[in-house]
Amino acid sequence: MVKTKILVIEDDISISELICMNLEAAGYETVAIRDGLEAEAFLQGCAENEFALALADVMLPGKDGFALMEDLQKRKIPVIYLTAKDDVISKVHGLKAGAEDYIVKPFEVLELLVRIEKVLKRTGRSRQKIQIRDVVIDLKEHSVSKAGEKVALKPLEYELLVTLASSKNVAFSREELLNQIWGCDYMGETRTVDVHIGQLRKKLDFYDVIRTISKTGYRLEDLS
Amino acid sequence: MKLWKKLSLVTVLVMLGAMAASGLAVIYYEKQYNQEKTVENYEQQLKFTSYSLRKELEEGIQAGYNEITMNSYVDFVMRRLEGDQYILVKNNQVIFNRTPYDLAKPEDERWGGEEPHSIILKRENDYYLITGKKIMMAGNDEYKLVLIQDISLLYEGLRQQAIYSLIIYFCATIISVILIFLITRRILKPLRELQSAALDISGGNLKRRAAVRTRDEIGSVAKAFNAMADQIENQVTELEQESERRKQLLGSLTHELKTPMTSIIGYSDTLLHVNLKGEQKQLALYHIKEECSRLGRLGSKLMSLMGLYDNDSICMENVSMQELFEQTAQIEKHPLNNRGIKLEYVCAMGNRRVDRDLLESLLINLIDNSAKASREGDTIYLIGEGNRILVKDQGCGIPEEEINRVTEAFYMVDKARSRKEGGCGLGLALCSKIATLHGAKLLIESKVGEGTQISVIFEEDGDGKGVYS
Helix, strand or coil: CCCCEEEEECCCHHHHHHHHHHHHHCCCEEEEECCHHHHHHHHHHCCCCCCCEEEEECCCCCCCHHHHHHHHHHCCCCEEEEECCCCHHHHHHHHHCCCCEEEECCCCHHHHHHHHHHHHHHCCCCCCEEEECCEEEECCCCEEEECCEEECCCHHHHHHHHHHHHCCCEEEEHHHHHHHHHCCCCCCCCHHHHHHHHHHHHHHCCCCCEEEECCCEEEECCCC | CCHHHHHHHHHHHHHHHHHHHHHHHHHHHHHHHHHHHHHHHHHHHHHHHHHHHHHHHHHHHHHCCCHHHHHHHHHHHHHHCCCCCEEEEECCEEEEECCCCCCCCCCCHHHHCCCCEEEEEEECCEEEEEEEEEECCCCCCCEEEEEEEECHHHHHHHHHHHHHHHHHHHHHHHHHHHHHHHHHHHHHHHHHHHHHHHHHHHCCCCCCCCCCCCCCHHHHHHHHHHHHHHHHHHHHHHHHHHHHHHHHHHHHHHHHHHHHHHHHHHHHHHHHHECCCHHHHHHHHHHHHHHHHHHHHHHHHHHHHHHCCCHHHCCCEEEEHHHHHHHHHHHHHHHHHHHCCEEEEEEECCEEEECHHHHHHHHHHHHHHHHHHCCCCCEEEEEEECCEEEEECCCCCCCHHHHHHCCCCCCCCCHHHHHHCCCCCCHHHHHHHHHHHCCEEEEEEEECCCEEEEEEEECCCCCCCCCCC
16 A cells, blocks of 8 residues: 655654654654755655645755745655744635645644644645555545455444544543544543444454553554 | 112112212212302402492592491492492491391391301292392491392202203113113023923923023023932932833742742642543643642742842852862752753953852852753853853853843743743843942853853953942
8 A cells, every 4th residue: 555655854863763653653754854955856856746734844955945836846746844833824824825735833733633634635635545554544435444345333433433543543532532523512521432442443453453452551562 | 688689679779879879979069169159259259349338438438428328338349349239337337338238137147247258048939149248348337238139040950950860860870770771681591491491390301401601600500400410310320220121120020929829720620620530640740740749830930039139148259269169069969960960160260359149049050051052961061261161062142133132030941841941031131230249240242053142241350349249
């Protein structure tokens, strides 16, 4: 299965590696570039629609992130700016220039992943299928099959599975899951989440895939 | 009450008082004088008449006139002497009176003196002068001559004069009051300008000055005031610049802190929440450690930079430059050897008064910077001569347009590279500060691709005494 490719343009090595590490764990493929001019040259040589998204730092050596917008748009790559500048003017400038989102450092991993997911959905670049071991989730048909056979899931169980699988290897707290799937005005108990997780584990035989992380919540683990 | 009103009022009151007193005095003395003169005149007249009368009466007595004849004779004589104002008293009986008045007491002794005696009587609105004397003559009969004269005209004149004086006095008063008010206002006008300038300045317009050019006391007050305003403006500007610098420093600091913080938070968050492969876990931990030590370095550099802002901790002593160079070379030997860079030093300087630790830290910072810019096999020169210390390298150099900015805190020419070398952009800011504390300047000369030469130039070439105490 072809992984979604994300371009990471960030000059600080440790942050660049941090982003790549998380994106890869969540099931994306990444290409990291650490210089504005290098990014420009790279974009000229890459095919349209090769990348589903670019995460770009604003302050880059060579050519800054705002200036790179044109090159990125030529290749039809949506951009999320990632920057330490948290003043309103920079934000407005970035968004007006055509950025899909603007994330201020320091950020949380889960937030970054969720925002990426949202942008991909909005720009119609979401993954069509997600495969975890022998289970395939068809996002288009809203169906789940295990070893070729369809598994009947309730809508909320399906949503829960998609949420966990979209950011696989990343832990979600029960509250976050409640928020995302049941909606923020759902006054239910976190027990509800546990019940649905139990159902998923049983139906998909995911006892060792969906792991309970102490003090945090649940994580769908798949390092393939 | 305003000062100009007070001053005007006081002046006006004093002036009016003085004018009134002098006017009254003048009128009083004039009255006295005129009265005395008049009295004297009439007394002279009385004396003269009495003398003439005596002659006539003696003639009459010698001629042996009887009483009736004598009376007629007296009447005749008096008429001849135009004695319309006289009353003649013989043995306390009025024997001649052509005046419109009666003598109430003919026996009054006041008119019996040898010298004339005068009184002034006031009856209703009229004043009368009554003066009388004895006629000195032989014989048993006693004659007294009394003159009665209406002198109201004299007082009428004085009254007129007083009225005129009063009118003039009032006119003069009104004119002088107006003049005094105007003049005082004008003299005190610079004070209002001074006040408005002070208000403007306290309102925040520090550029405002009092436009007072007079040469009096107000002028000198205004001069002093303007000097004070200059001083305040300078100090406020300085303070503003200083706070602006601190704000920028703080801004850069926050920005500098954000990058390592992003990494540390991100990696620890990842370790907590994300299922990582073994080697990735190691990488995450490595990055956390690296970023933490970067923060540590930043902290200690910043501490020394902040420490330099309070000058108490500086200890100036006589230091042998040769020794200092040797020490520095000793410290740098190992790290430079590791990079394959040579350090050569020449010291042609004697002793200087410096803070040993600070100057050593300055040299180490400069050499570290050079080392970061140098390639393997390059040589760094440390030269001390006259009043300057040079650190010269053959490294990559600094672009011309960046030279002025490299001493700013957190400024890095090549950010990515500097980071990799563990720099945090504070080294030259620190050096510049240390140099300033020693009364020295940093001179940076550089050519891209050829190398950089940084000189620490001390202000004088003595032993540094007095430059900083």
